[in-house]
Amino acid sequence: MIKSKDFSEFLASRRTTRSFKSDPVDASIINELIEDGLTAPSWSNTRPFMVAVASGDVRDRISQDMLERWSVGSGMTSGSLKDKIKFFLTPKAWPLSDYPIMKPYPKSLQPRARRVGKELYGLLGVARGDKKARDAQWAKNYEFFNAPVELFVFIHKGLSVFAANDAGLFAENLMLSAHAKGLGACAQGAVAIWPKAVHREFNIPKGYKLVYGIAIGYPDDAEVNTFKANRIAAEEITVSKK
Numbered sequence: 001m002i003k004s005k006d007f008s009e010f011l012a013s014r015r016t017t018r019s020f021k022s023d024p025v026d027a028s029i030i031n032e033l034i035e036d037g038l039t040a041p042s043w044s045n046t047r048p049f050m051v052a053v054a055s056g057d058v059r060d061r062i063s064q065d066m067l068e069r070w071s072v073g074s075g076m077t078s079g080s081l082k083d084k085i086k087f088f089l090t091p092k093a094w095p096l097s098d099y100p101i102m103k104p105y106p107k108s109l110q111p112r113a114r115r116v117g118k119e120l121y122g123l124l125g126v127a128r129g130d131k132k133a134r135d136a137q138w139a140k141n142y143e144f145f146n147a148p149v150e151l152f153v154f155i156h157k158g159l160s161v162f163a164a165n166d167a168g169l170f171a172e173n174l175m176l177s178a179h180a181k182g183l184g185a186c187a188q189g190a191v192a193i194w195p196k197a198v199h200r201e202f203n204i205p206k207g208y209k210l211v212y213g214i215a216i217g218y219p220d221d222a223e224v225n226t227f228k229a230n231r232i233a234a235e236e237i238t239v240s241k242k
Protein backbone atom coordinates (compact mmCIF):
# COMPACT_ATOMS: atom_id res chain seq x y z
CA MET A 1 0.00 0.00 0.00
CA ILE A 2 1.19 3.53 -0.81
CA LYS A 3 1.71 5.74 2.24
CA SER A 4 -0.86 8.49 2.52
CA LYS A 5 1.80 11.25 2.45
CA ASP A 6 3.41 9.77 -0.68
CA PHE A 7 0.02 9.56 -2.33
CA SER A 8 -0.74 13.22 -1.57
CA GLU A 9 2.66 14.19 -2.98
CA PHE A 10 2.02 12.15 -6.10
CA LEU A 11 -1.35 13.81 -6.63
CA ALA A 12 0.14 17.27 -6.19
CA SER A 13 2.98 16.49 -8.61
CA ARG A 14 0.61 15.98 -11.56
CA ARG A 15 0.42 19.06 -13.73
CA THR A 16 -1.02 19.74 -17.14
CA THR A 17 1.47 19.18 -19.97
CA ARG A 18 1.24 21.68 -22.85
CA SER A 19 4.29 20.68 -24.89
CA PHE A 20 5.06 17.09 -25.91
CA LYS A 21 7.87 15.20 -27.58
CA SER A 22 6.76 13.53 -30.79
CA ASP A 23 7.88 10.10 -29.49
CA PRO A 24 5.02 7.65 -30.07
CA VAL A 25 3.09 6.06 -27.23
CA ASP A 26 2.41 2.37 -27.73
CA ALA A 27 -1.24 1.32 -28.18
CA SER A 28 -0.78 -1.18 -25.31
CA ILE A 29 0.14 1.69 -22.96
CA ILE A 30 -2.95 3.65 -24.01
CA ASN A 31 -4.98 0.55 -23.26
CA GLU A 32 -3.45 0.33 -19.78
CA LEU A 33 -4.36 3.98 -19.17
CA ILE A 34 -7.96 3.30 -20.19
CA GLU A 35 -8.07 0.26 -17.90
CA ASP A 36 -6.77 2.38 -15.02
CA GLY A 37 -9.38 5.01 -15.86
CA LEU A 38 -12.03 2.33 -15.52
CA THR A 39 -11.05 1.65 -11.88
CA ALA A 40 -12.88 4.91 -10.99
CA PRO A 41 -16.33 4.81 -9.39
CA SER A 42 -19.33 5.26 -11.69
CA TRP A 43 -23.06 5.97 -11.47
CA SER A 44 -24.71 2.51 -11.07
CA ASN A 45 -21.49 1.21 -12.65
CA THR A 46 -22.86 2.27 -16.03
CA ARG A 47 -19.61 3.85 -17.36
CA PRO A 48 -21.67 6.22 -19.51
CA PHE A 49 -18.76 7.35 -21.67
CA MET A 50 -16.76 6.23 -24.71
CA VAL A 51 -13.28 7.11 -25.89
CA ALA A 52 -11.97 7.59 -29.44
CA VAL A 53 -8.20 7.04 -29.55
CA ALA A 54 -6.63 9.15 -32.31
CA SER A 55 -3.02 8.51 -33.33
CA GLY A 56 -1.02 8.50 -36.57
CA ASP A 57 -2.83 9.65 -39.71
CA VAL A 58 -6.22 9.88 -37.97
CA ARG A 59 -4.77 12.19 -35.32
CA ASP A 60 -3.10 14.31 -38.00
CA ARG A 61 -6.26 14.66 -40.09
CA ILE A 62 -8.38 15.71 -37.09
CA SER A 63 -5.71 18.20 -36.01
CA GLN A 64 -5.52 19.64 -39.53
CA ASP A 65 -9.30 20.02 -39.74
CA MET A 66 -9.49 21.74 -36.34
CA LEU A 67 -6.54 24.02 -37.11
CA GLU A 68 -8.20 25.14 -40.33
CA ARG A 69 -11.50 25.85 -38.59
CA TRP A 70 -9.70 27.73 -35.85
CA SER A 71 -7.60 29.84 -38.22
CA VAL A 72 -10.66 30.75 -40.31
CA GLY A 73 -12.70 31.81 -37.25
CA SER A 74 -9.98 33.50 -35.20
CA GLY A 75 -9.54 36.11 -37.92
CA MET A 76 -13.14 37.29 -37.48
CA THR A 77 -13.41 38.06 -33.79
CA SER A 78 -12.99 41.84 -33.71
CA GLY A 79 -16.71 42.27 -32.99
CA SER A 80 -17.13 44.64 -35.94
CA LEU A 81 -20.27 44.27 -38.10
CA LYS A 82 -18.10 43.28 -41.06
CA ASP A 83 -16.52 40.43 -39.06
CA LYS A 84 -19.92 39.34 -37.72
CA ILE A 85 -21.31 39.05 -41.25
CA LYS A 86 -18.18 37.28 -42.47
CA PHE A 87 -18.46 34.80 -39.60
CA PHE A 88 -22.14 34.20 -40.30
CA LEU A 89 -21.29 33.39 -43.92
CA THR A 90 -18.49 30.96 -43.00
CA PRO A 91 -20.03 27.73 -41.64
CA LYS A 92 -16.58 26.14 -41.35
CA ALA A 93 -15.76 28.52 -38.49
CA TRP A 94 -18.98 28.03 -36.52
CA PRO A 95 -18.49 26.44 -33.11
CA LEU A 96 -20.82 23.44 -33.31
CA SER A 97 -20.06 21.80 -29.98
CA ASP A 98 -22.48 19.22 -28.54
CA TYR A 99 -22.65 21.30 -25.35
CA PRO A 100 -22.64 25.10 -25.21
CA ILE A 101 -19.32 26.54 -24.06
CA MET A 102 -20.06 28.60 -20.95
CA LYS A 103 -18.76 32.07 -21.69
CA PRO A 104 -18.56 34.35 -19.86
CA TYR A 105 -18.08 32.26 -16.75
CA PRO A 106 -20.28 32.90 -13.70
CA LYS A 107 -19.13 36.10 -12.02
CA SER A 108 -17.89 34.43 -8.82
CA LEU A 109 -15.62 32.10 -10.82
CA GLN A 110 -14.20 34.67 -13.21
CA PRO A 111 -11.33 35.79 -10.93
CA ARG A 112 -9.99 32.23 -10.76
CA ALA A 113 -10.07 31.79 -14.54
CA ARG A 114 -8.53 35.22 -15.05
CA ARG A 115 -5.75 34.44 -12.60
CA VAL A 116 -4.69 31.21 -14.29
CA GLY A 117 -4.81 32.88 -17.71
CA LYS A 118 -2.75 35.83 -16.51
CA GLU A 119 -0.14 33.63 -14.85
CA LEU A 120 0.14 31.15 -17.73
CA TYR A 121 0.42 33.83 -20.40
CA GLY A 122 2.73 35.77 -18.08
CA LEU A 123 5.11 32.80 -17.98
CA LEU A 124 4.97 32.60 -21.78
CA GLY A 125 5.66 36.35 -22.11
CA VAL A 126 2.34 36.99 -23.87
CA ALA A 127 0.90 40.43 -23.09
CA ARG A 128 -2.80 40.75 -22.21
CA GLY A 129 -3.64 42.81 -25.31
CA ASP A 130 -1.55 40.74 -27.71
CA LYS A 131 -4.37 38.92 -29.49
CA LYS A 132 -2.08 37.48 -32.15
CA ALA A 133 0.22 35.82 -29.61
CA ARG A 134 -2.75 34.61 -27.53
CA ASP A 135 -4.40 33.13 -30.60
CA ALA A 136 -1.13 31.44 -31.56
CA GLN A 137 -0.87 29.86 -28.10
CA TRP A 138 -4.54 28.77 -28.20
CA ALA A 139 -4.05 27.28 -31.68
CA LYS A 140 -1.58 24.84 -30.11
CA ASN A 141 -4.64 23.14 -28.63
CA TYR A 142 -5.50 22.05 -32.17
CA GLU A 143 -2.02 20.62 -32.68
CA PHE A 144 -2.72 18.75 -29.44
CA PHE A 145 0.45 20.44 -28.19
CA ASN A 146 2.35 18.01 -30.44
CA ALA A 147 1.12 14.97 -28.45
CA PRO A 148 1.16 11.79 -30.57
CA VAL A 149 -2.17 10.62 -29.14
CA GLU A 150 -5.42 12.48 -28.57
CA LEU A 151 -8.28 10.82 -26.73
CA PHE A 152 -11.78 12.16 -27.41
CA VAL A 153 -14.16 11.58 -24.53
CA PHE A 154 -17.88 11.21 -25.30
CA ILE A 155 -20.66 10.92 -22.73
CA HIS A 156 -24.14 9.44 -23.01
CA LYS A 157 -26.63 12.30 -23.10
CA GLY A 158 -29.24 10.11 -21.34
CA LEU A 159 -27.42 10.35 -18.00
CA SER A 160 -27.07 14.11 -18.13
CA VAL A 161 -24.63 15.63 -15.62
CA PHE A 162 -23.95 12.25 -14.05
CA ALA A 163 -22.36 11.06 -17.28
CA ALA A 164 -20.08 14.11 -17.33
CA ASN A 165 -19.20 13.48 -13.70
CA ASP A 166 -18.28 9.84 -14.41
CA ALA A 167 -16.21 10.85 -17.43
CA GLY A 168 -14.33 13.27 -15.18
CA LEU A 169 -13.59 10.55 -12.62
CA PHE A 170 -12.44 8.25 -15.44
CA ALA A 171 -10.29 10.98 -16.97
CA GLU A 172 -8.58 11.85 -13.70
CA ASN A 173 -7.66 8.23 -12.98
CA LEU A 174 -6.40 7.93 -16.55
CA MET A 175 -4.30 11.10 -16.29
CA LEU A 176 -2.84 10.04 -12.94
CA SER A 177 -1.96 6.68 -14.43
CA ALA A 178 -0.25 8.52 -17.30
CA HIS A 179 1.68 10.60 -14.77
CA ALA A 180 2.80 7.44 -12.94
CA LYS A 181 4.20 6.13 -16.24
CA GLY A 182 6.19 9.32 -16.92
CA LEU A 183 3.67 10.48 -19.52
CA GLY A 184 2.03 13.90 -19.58
CA ALA A 185 -1.59 14.78 -20.27
CA CYS A 186 -3.69 17.82 -21.08
CA ALA A 187 -7.47 17.74 -20.76
CA GLN A 188 -8.75 19.89 -23.63
CA GLY A 189 -12.17 21.49 -23.63
CA ALA A 190 -10.88 23.40 -26.67
CA VAL A 191 -11.27 20.38 -28.95
CA ALA A 192 -14.95 19.83 -28.08
CA ILE A 193 -15.93 22.72 -30.33
CA TRP A 194 -15.98 20.62 -33.52
CA PRO A 195 -17.29 17.08 -32.84
CA LYS A 196 -17.77 16.66 -36.61
CA ALA A 197 -14.02 16.43 -37.12
CA VAL A 198 -14.01 13.38 -34.82
CA HIS A 199 -17.22 11.81 -36.17
CA ARG A 200 -15.64 11.83 -39.62
CA GLU A 201 -12.98 9.37 -38.41
CA PHE A 202 -14.77 7.21 -35.82
CA ASN A 203 -18.06 5.31 -35.45
CA ILE A 204 -19.48 7.18 -32.47
CA PRO A 205 -22.59 5.37 -31.15
CA LYS A 206 -25.89 7.24 -31.13
CA GLY A 207 -26.55 9.33 -28.01
CA TYR A 208 -22.87 10.01 -27.26
CA LYS A 209 -21.71 13.63 -27.12
CA LEU A 210 -18.19 15.03 -27.13
CA VAL A 211 -17.15 16.73 -23.87
CA TYR A 212 -13.36 17.08 -24.16
CA GLY A 213 -10.16 15.63 -25.45
CA ILE A 214 -7.07 14.47 -23.60
CA ALA A 215 -3.65 14.88 -25.19
CA ILE A 216 -1.24 12.12 -24.15
CA GLY A 217 2.49 11.86 -24.74
CA TYR A 218 5.93 12.36 -23.22
CA PRO A 219 6.50 15.89 -21.88
CA ASP A 220 9.38 17.87 -23.37
CA ASP A 221 11.56 20.49 -21.64
CA ALA A 222 9.54 23.55 -22.72
CA GLU A 223 9.06 26.23 -20.07
CA VAL A 224 5.28 25.95 -20.33
CA ASN A 225 5.54 22.54 -18.66
CA THR A 226 6.99 24.17 -15.54
CA PHE A 227 3.76 26.12 -15.05
CA LYS A 228 2.13 25.60 -11.68
CA ALA A 229 -1.46 26.72 -11.60
CA ASN A 230 -2.28 28.05 -8.13
CA ARG A 231 -4.33 26.00 -5.69
CA ILE A 232 -7.14 27.49 -3.63
CA ALA A 233 -7.46 26.67 0.07
CA ALA A 234 -9.94 24.01 1.22
CA GLU A 235 -11.88 26.71 3.09
CA GLU A 236 -12.72 28.39 -0.21
CA ILE A 237 -14.89 25.47 -1.30
CA THR A 238 -16.21 24.52 2.14
CA VAL A 239 -19.56 26.11 2.89
CA SER A 240 -20.07 27.69 6.29
CA LYS A 241 -22.67 26.49 8.79
CA LYS A 242 -25.72 28.66 9.52
Ligand SMILES: Cc1cc2nc3c(=O)[nH]c(=O)nc-3n(C[C@H](O)[C@H](O)[C@H](O)COP(=O)(O)O)c2cc1C
Pocket (backbone or CB within 6 Å): 014, 015, 016, 018, 116, 141, 186, 187, 188, 189, 190, 191, 212, 227, 228, 229
Ligand atom coordinates in the same frame (compact mmCIF):
# COMPACT_ATOMS: atom_id res chain seq x y z
C1 LIG B 1 -12.30 19.47 -18.51
C2 LIG B 1 -11.03 20.26 -18.66
C3 LIG B 1 -10.80 20.96 -19.84
C4 LIG B 1 -9.60 21.66 -20.02
N1 LIG B 1 -9.38 22.30 -21.21
C5 LIG B 1 -8.18 22.85 -21.46
C6 LIG B 1 -7.87 23.36 -22.76
O1 LIG B 1 -8.69 23.35 -23.67
N2 LIG B 1 -6.62 23.86 -22.97
C7 LIG B 1 -5.67 23.90 -21.99
O2 LIG B 1 -4.55 24.36 -22.25
N3 LIG B 1 -5.93 23.42 -20.74
C8 LIG B 1 -7.14 22.89 -20.45
N4 LIG B 1 -7.42 22.35 -19.22
C9 LIG B 1 -6.37 22.34 -18.18
C10 LIG B 1 -6.67 23.33 -17.05
O3 LIG B 1 -6.40 24.63 -17.49
C11 LIG B 1 -5.77 22.94 -15.85
O4 LIG B 1 -6.16 21.66 -15.40
C12 LIG B 1 -5.88 23.94 -14.70
O5 LIG B 1 -5.39 25.20 -15.07
C13 LIG B 1 -5.10 23.45 -13.47
O6 LIG B 1 -3.77 23.19 -13.80
P1 LIG B 1 -3.07 21.77 -13.59
O7 LIG B 1 -3.83 20.74 -14.39
O8 LIG B 1 -1.68 21.93 -14.11
O9 LIG B 1 -3.13 21.43 -12.15
C14 LIG B 1 -8.62 21.68 -18.98
C15 LIG B 1 -8.88 20.98 -17.80
C16 LIG B 1 -10.05 20.29 -17.63
C17 LIG B 1 -10.29 19.53 -16.35
